[in-house]
Amino acid sequence: xxxxxxxxxxxxxxxxxxxxxxxxxxxxxxxxxxxxxxxxxxxxxxxxxxxxxxxxxxxxxxxxxxxxxxxxxxxxxxxxxxxxxxxxxxxxxxxxxxxxxxxxxxxxxxxxxxxxxxxxxxxxxxxxxxxxxxxxxxxxxxxxxxxxxxxxxxxxxxxxxxxxxxxxxxxxxxxxxxxxxxxxxxxxxxxxxxxxxxxxxxxxxxxxxxxxxxxxxxxxxxxxxxxxxxxxxxxxxxxxxxxxxxxxxxxxxxxxxxxxxxxxxxxxxxxxxxxxx
Numbered sequence: 001x002x003x004x005x006x007x008x009x010x011x012x013x014x015x016x017x018x019x020x021x022x023x024x025x026x027x028x029x030x031x032x033x034x035x036x037x038x039x040x041x042x043x044x045x046x047x048x049x050x051x052x053x054x055x056x057x058x059x060x061x062x063x064x065x066x067x068x069x070x071x072x073x074x075x076x077x078x079x080x081x082x083x084x085x086x087x088x089x090x091x092x093x094x095x096x097x098x099x100x101x102x103x104x105x106x107x108x109x110x111x112x113x114x115x116x117x118x119x120x121x122x123x124x125x126x127x128x129x130x131x132x133x134x135x136x137x138x139x140x141x142x143x144x145x146x147x148x149x150x151x152x153x154x155x156x157x158x159x160x161x162x163x164x165x166x167x168x169x170x171x172x173x174x175x176x177x178x179x180x181x182x183x184x185x186x187x188x189x190x191x192x193x194x195x196x197x198x199x200x201x202x203x204x205x206x207x208x209x210x211x212x213x214x215x216x217x218x219x220x221x222x223x224x225x226x227x228x229x230x231x232x233x234x235x236x237x238x239x240x241x242x243x244x245x246x247x248x249x250x251x252x253x254x255x256x257x258x259x260x261x262x263x264x265x266x267x268x269x270x271x272x273x274x275x276x277x
Contacts, residue, residue: 143171165217
C-alpha cells in the first residue's frame with residue numbers, strides 16, 4: 001500500500017509534493033506535541049527533517065520514522081511509573097530540537113544521499129540509523145522496568161536505574177528486538193533490501209546501541225550531587241549551584257552521545273553494506 005502511494009506521490013509535480021509533505025508531517029508533528037512527545041522546537045525540527053525525508057524517500061521513509069515515534073510514545077508511558085529518573089536525566093520526556101536532530105540527523109543524511117545516488121545501500125543505512133535510535137530508546141525505557149538493577153557495561157557492577165552506561169538483560173533484549181524489527185520492516189518496505197542488507201541493519205543498529213552504552217559509561221559527563229547523594233547528568237543542583245564533574249567530558253551530554261552513536265552506526269552500516277551489496 002505504501003509503495004503504491006509512493007509511486008503516485010513521485011508522479012506529482014514537485015511543488016505539489018512539497019505541499020503534501022509539509023501538510024502530512026505538520027499533522028504528525030502537532031499530534032506528537034499534543035501527546036507531549038515533542039516540544040515546540042522539537043516539532044519544528046521534526047517537520048523540517050520529516051518533510052525532507054518524504055521528498056527524498058517518499059512516505060515509506062516516513063513510516064520508518066513513525067515506527068520510532070509511536071513505539072517510543074507507547075513504551076515511554078510504561079517507564080513513567082519509575083520515580084526518581086528525572087533526578088538523573090538532564091531532559092524530560094518531551095524531545096526538543098537538539099534531541100530530534102541527534103536521533104534523526106544521520107538517517108536524514110542517508111535518505112538525502114539516496115535521493116541523489118539511488119542505491120539500496122543507503123536505504124539500509126537509513127533504516128539502521130533509525131533502528132539504532134529506536135533500539136536505544138527501547139533499551140532505556142524498557143530496561144528500567146527490570147526487577148534487577150542494571151550493571152555497568154564496563155565493570156559489570158551494579159549501577160542505579162537510568163544511569164548512562166548501565167545495561168540489563170531486559171534492556172539489551174529489547175534493543176535486539178527493535179533492531180530485528182527494523183531489519184524486517186526495511187525489507188518489507190524496500191524492494192532492494194535483501195537478506196544480507198537486513199543483517200546489516202540489525203547488526204549496525206544493535207552495535208550502535210552498545211556503542212552508546214560504552215560512551216555513556218566513559219565519555220559522557222556525570223556530576224555528583226552531595227545533597228541527593230547520586231550521580232546525575234545535571235551540571236547544577238536544584239538551587240543552581242554547580243556540581244562537581246566526576247566522570248567524562250563536561251560538554252559530552254546525552255545528546256552528543258546519541259549523535260555520536262548514530263554517526264558510528266552510519267559509518268558501520270555504510271561499510272558493511274558496501275561489502276555485501
